[in-house]
Amino acid sequence: TAGITQAPTSQILAAGRSMTLRCTQDMRHNAMYWYRQDLGLGLRLIHYSNTAGTTGKGEVPDGYSVSRANTDDFPLTLASAVPSQTSVYFCASSPASGYNEQFFGPGTRLTVL
Amino acid sequence: GENVEQHPSTLSVQEGDSAVIKCTYSDSASNYFPWYKQELGKGPQLIIDIRSNVGEKKDQRIAVTLNKTAKHFSLHITETQPEDSAVYFCAASYHLSYFGTGTSLTVIP
Numbered sequence: 001t002a003g004i005t006q007a008p009t010s011q012i013l014a015a016g017r018s019m020t021l022r023c024t025q026d027m028r029h030n031a032m033y034w035y036r037q038d039l040g041l042g043l044r045l046i047h048y049s050n051t052a053g054t055t056g057k058g059e060v061p062d063g064y065s066v067s068r069a070n071t072d073d074f075p076l077t078l079a080s081a082v083p084s085q086t087s088v089y090f091c092a093s094s095p096a097s098g099y100n101e102q103f104f105g106p107g108t109r110l111t112v113l
Numbered sequence: 114g115e116n117v118e119q120h121p122s123t124l125s126v127q128e129g130d131s132a133v134i135k136c137t138y139s140d141s142a143s144n145y146f147p148w149y150k151q152e153l154g155k156g157p158q159l160i161i162d163i164r165s166n167v168g169e170k171k172d173q174r175i176a177v178t179l180n181k182t183a184k185h186f187s188l189h190i191t192e193t194q195p196e197d198s199a200v201y202f203c204a205a206s207y208h209l210s211y212f213g214t215g216t217s218l219t220v221i222p
Contacts, residue, residue: 035212042119042202042214043157058209059114090156098208099145099164104156 002026006091006105013081013112021076021108023091031097032074033058034066036087037107043090049074050097081112115140117205119213127221132190134216136203139184143205146179146186151200151215160201161188193220 004025013019025032034046035058045058049068063085065077074093078085089108094100116139126132136146144165149157163170163177163186170177174193179186190197198220203213 033210040122040214043212045209045211048209059211092156098206098210101147101159101162102210104149104158106154106156 004091004093004103004105006089006108008108009106010109011111013078013110015082015112016080019078019081019110021078021089021091021110023074023076023105024072025074025091025093025103026072027093027095027103028071029093029095029103030071031094031100032068033092033094033102034064034074034076035090035092036060036085037090038087046076046089048097081110083112086110086112115143115205115207115209115211117203117211117213119203119216121216122214123217123219125219125221126193128193128195130193132188132193132197132218132220134188134201134203134218135185136187136205136213137183137185138205138211140205140207141181141184142207143211145206145210146177147204147206147210148175148177148188149202149204149212151202153199157202190218193218195220195222 035043047066091105092102147162151157176189
């Protein structure tokens, strides 16, 4: 099984441009998450979704939006990218929120110039 | 919200020695404490977890201990091998997971 996939693998983006990072899982997990990983700061939660049709804000939601139209897909959109959004972005899923292992995708490396 | 601190940030050990990574958390409601291993260029992967009704859990060379009173938990790796070299993250979870800042472990052959 594919598990959880992310696209693109990497991207260079001009400041002010918009971009959507894609995330798809085939495990029928209810909960999905977006994290950013920065050196020395670990993994910080951007947005999450406990089930299809619902989303919530994490620790660092500003400048990002998400949608959860169905169980499998959880795209992350940067409406107007800024250099501080340069990071590695990981999507994850779990059977349910909180008390469960999270399964991570391979990540998207985004550079905003 | 939850605050998870992880130490040390880097750790080098000789092959065959033990490695210990420690984490503290602030929210007493947290009841699930996973540890993830991240290899270069990959996403984190769960290696062991512990729930709040258990004080210690072991899986071959890896063990985790939890002290809920003191709000700290630790990862112990015994008989380290070069393939244990990676970045390790702890997390504390109740509804959402909050991660530590990571420990870069290097096992020297």
